[in-house]
Ligand code: FES
């Protein structure tokens with residue numbers, strides 16, 4: 001498993017619209033988010049103090065951190081509110097039939 | 107021509123009144139809409155400085171915003187335990203939290219250690235525990251202090267001395283209201299006739315279809331006052347049907363207007379400039395055409411019917427089908443009219459079906475010359491259906507047009523017209539040598555009512 005290579009991480013049946021799911025890719029926790037705009041993948045750890053975003057909540061296109069409430073745009077990992085300032089990494093997603101494929105960005 | 111009367115406030119425009127129109131509608135209106143309750147409240151000028159003075163705004167911050175009930179969010183913004191909503195008003199910030207399936211609490215958004223704002227951004231959030239980003243103190247959704255790192259250094263912090271600071275919080279009509287004053291009177295008293303009236307058109311059975319938040323270039327009072335009368339319709343909207351609107355004052359906190367859509371009376375425009383809509387008057391067919399923005403199917407008014415009855419019937423079917431709700435017995439007035447309740451100091455609720463909004467106007471931080479206007483479109487929810495997650499607000503700057511929000515459709519240009527005067531008014535209020543603004547006794551009485559109640563709040 002190397003950077004830039006797609007691998008299957010979950011099936012679409014595990015990720016209904018509006019849901020998020022934490023998966024492991026190459027030993028790294030990745031959060032899959034199924035929004036109205038499609039499926040997106042970002043790092044599961046908050047850029048503020050490393051809380052696990054899978055314990056937060058997906059609302060619209062935003063993932064809300066459970067610890068201090070920062071919001072990130074799951075489409076590109078952008079930090080939308082304090083206390084987070086830095087983005088979280090966002091990863092490429094491709095759908096292959098019922099399979100969700102992810103390639104790590106960086 | 108007007109119906110002259112000896113007492114101030116008794117004069118009305120000529121022609122059919124709202125009550126006359128409702129009496130001849132094809133389907134009867136619920137009793138609260140047949141009620142008329144105007145009160146003459148005086149006719150002295152309102153000082154311009156109330157809109158322009160920093161000292162006045164500071165007094166409002168302390169004695170109005172720190173003491174009045176105001177809606178923070180909708181209940182469906184926080185459906186699950188741990189969901190929260192941050193609401194900012196002037197310098198204050200409040201966290202509204204779903205603390206239990208049937209419980210909502212509110213807290214000052216400030217750490218009891220060294221005051222840090224706990225949650226940074228206004229709007230929806232999720233925190234099963236609220237944790238301060240500075241030193242990590244954390245509280246349960248009930249506001250109990252649960253974790254204090256290096257507890258040994260704080261022997262002076264008691265078991266419940268540093269819980270979050272509670273804010274009064276109650277719900278009505280699907281809205282969550284907060285009041286920063288621990289001694290505030292209960293929301294029910296403040297709502298006055300609203301619960302009784304809105305039984306007939308329950309807002310808890312509405313969903314947020316659209317939320318638009320725009321910055322307006324005027325003091326919050328000037329901004330909301332642009333929406334409290336239909337007197338401006340002729341000049342601002344180039345529309346014929348403002349002069350016959352009905353205005354009601356229900357006590358200190360609640361007022362209403364009913365503004366008929368789909369009819370007007372040519373006589374009501376007797377002393378307006380020119381002959382527009384007066385000679386010749388609009389026909390019923392022309393009136394129906396003016397409603398085509400609603401997407402009506404009918405193009406002609408059959409003999410013996412009115413544009414109102416035809417449009418109302420069309421909309422019952424069209425909107426009923428689109429939303430999956432049964433509107434077959436809804437009155438013409440609820441189907442069509444702009445019916446607007448105002449709740450002091452800054453909230454508006456429309457029970458109508460085609461004109462189904464809620465508004466909130468508030469200061470934009472500490473800038474006296476601008477305000478934040480929240481506009482929600484609240485659609486009826488099918489029976490038994492659950493509230494869907496409300497959409498994020500569209501945020502518009504002063505310069506942006508409402509037409510950028512496609513979903514507003516025919517309403518967008520109307521709001522552009524309404525808000526287009528505000529910069530001119532705010533600047534004019536500052537330049538005026540005349541020390542006050544003058545209000546119409548009837549059509550602008552609701553504006554005066556707000557200022558009178560505001561005075562009650564501002565005096566110590
Ligand atoms: S760890 Fe996510 S906001 Fe602090």
Ligand code: FES
Nearest residue numbers: 217219220238241
């Ligand atoms: S200021 Fe909040 S924990 Fe110190």
Ligand SMILES: [Fe+2]
Nearest residue numbers: 332338343524
């Ligand atoms: Fe208007």
